Amino acid sequence: MSAPTAAGFSERLLQGDRGALARMISWAENGDERFGPALDLVYNRVGRAARTGFTGPPGAGKSTLVNEVAKALRQDQQTVGILAVDPSSPFSGGALLGDRIRMEDRALDPGVFIRSMASRESRGGIAAATVDACDVMDAFGLGQILIETVGVGQAEYDVVSAADTVVVVLCPGAGDGIQAMKAGLLEVADILVVNKSDLSGADRLESDLVEALHVRFGRESSFPVPVVSVSAASGKGVSELLASMATHKAWLAERDLPALRLEKRLQRVRAALDSAVSSALWTRLGFGARARAQLEQGLAPHRIAHDLSARALASISPQDLRTS
Ligand SMILES: Nc1nc2c(ncn2[C@@H]2O[C@H](COP(=O)(O)OP(=O)(O)OP(=O)(O)O)[C@@H](O)[C@H]2O)c(=O)[nH]1
Numbered sequence: 001m002s003a004p005t006a007a008g009f010s011e012r013l014l015q016g017d018r019g020a021l022a023r024m025i026s027w028a029e030n031g032d033e034r035f036g037p038a039l040d041l042v043y044n045r046v047g048r049a050a051r052t053g054f055t056g057p058p059g060a061g062k063s064t065l066v067n068e069v070a071k072a073l074r075q076d077q078q079t080v081g082i083l084a085v086d087p088s089s090p091f092s093g094g095a096l097l098g099d100r101i102r103m104e105d106r107a108l109d110p111g112v113f114i115r116s117m118a119s120r121e122s123r124g125g126i127a128a129a130t131v132d133a134c135d136v137m138d139a140f141g142l143g144q145i146l147i148e149t150v151g152v153g154q155a156e157y158d159v160v161s162a163a164d165t166v167v168v169v170l171c172p173g174a175g176d177g178i179q180a181m182k183a184g185l186l187e188v189a190d191i192l193v194v195n196k197s198d199l200s201g202a203d204r205l206e207s208d209l210v211e212a213l214h215v216r217f218g219r220e221s222s223f224p225v226p227v228v229s230v231s232a233a234s235g236k237g238v239s240e241l242l243a244s245m246a247t248h249k250a251w252l253a254e255r256d257l258p259a260l261r262l263e264k265r266l267q268r269v270r271a272a273l274d275s276a277v278s279s280a281l282w283t284r285l286g287f288g289a290r291a292r293a294q295l296e297q298g299l300a301p302h303r304i305a306h307d308l309s310a311r312a313l314a315s316i317s318p319q320d321l322r323t324s
């Protein structure tokens with residue numbers, strides 16, 4: 001049997017073939033060279049889905065909440081794609097397996113597609129692979145895309161930046177408000193969720209967050225970030241969260257969603273360019289080997305990087321680049 005082609009898979013994707021959807025996401029994840037051409041063929045179908053990122057400390061209840069949100073969206077006849085991203089883990093570890101089990105009641109529903117991603121090895125990093133996977137789900141025709149990632153570091157922020165709306169999920173105890181502020185989670189939030197509202201300390205966390213938001217975000221131009229109290233385990237407050245998600249979406253639509261998305265796409269081009277240029281220099285042009293030799297001679301890393309980049313740039317003629 002011949003190897004599956006980009007065109008064949010794009011065609012199947014547009015026909016609603018879930019196998020093709022899964023395969024194209026794997027291509028994105030593994031940096032397969034067929035991914036780019038396959039996405040090109042369906043890219044005019046990208047841009048219709050609403051993308052919502054869920055982030056927050058480990059164990060805050062993100063998966064439970066995403067499952068409840070997906071359930072509510074399904075009741076509203078919307079189709080849902082779920083991406084559980086774990087950038088910190090090189091393999092699909094126990095947590096993701098747990099996610100799959102927790103999300104199991106959604107997994108049998110044909111209106112839901114669930115996928116976990118854990119590879120760090122993808123071209124351009126996990127954030128680029130996540131956006132690519134969202135694009136594939138979008139082209140496939142899923143109306144709502146929910147992305148879950150643990151909010152602990154830069155890679156995770158990059159992942160949530162794939163979304164139009166970012167929901168930060170906190171809970172009383174381990175992931176309290178102060179820690180969230182330290183981790184910079186409030187800055188990325190369009191919506192704050194206090195999950196586990198059934199536990200003591202939830203009211204306090206909620207009022208702390210309202211106060212913190214008031215202090216930090218006095219600007220009139222920014223979205224008034226709501227604090228939504230939820231108990232994902234029982235589904236309480238989920239409809240309020242959906243209403244806030246819809247409000248944020250409407251707010252974006254009133255602003256300039258295409259311009260915001262363009263800005264994000266521009267960043268993707270830049271990230272892809274960074275990665276393509278640096279890997280070409282590193283391997284094809286031998287900069288990696290040269291850097292190794294210079295390190296062995298005792299030169300400092302920043303000095304080597306500075307010299308090598310100066311050398312690479314000196315060899316480029318601006319005239320050549322400016323011609324269209
Ligand atoms: N009491 C209570 N427990 C909850 C609630 N929501 C989730 N949990 C519990 O919190 C634990 C963690 O839930 P998960 O949904 O796995 O949390 P997570 O944020 O996805 O965790 P990681 O993906 O591992 O970071 C589980 O034992 C859930 O049953 C809630 O509303 N109330």
Ligand SMILES: [Mg+2]
Nearest residue numbers: 062063099148
């Ligand atoms: Mg989870």
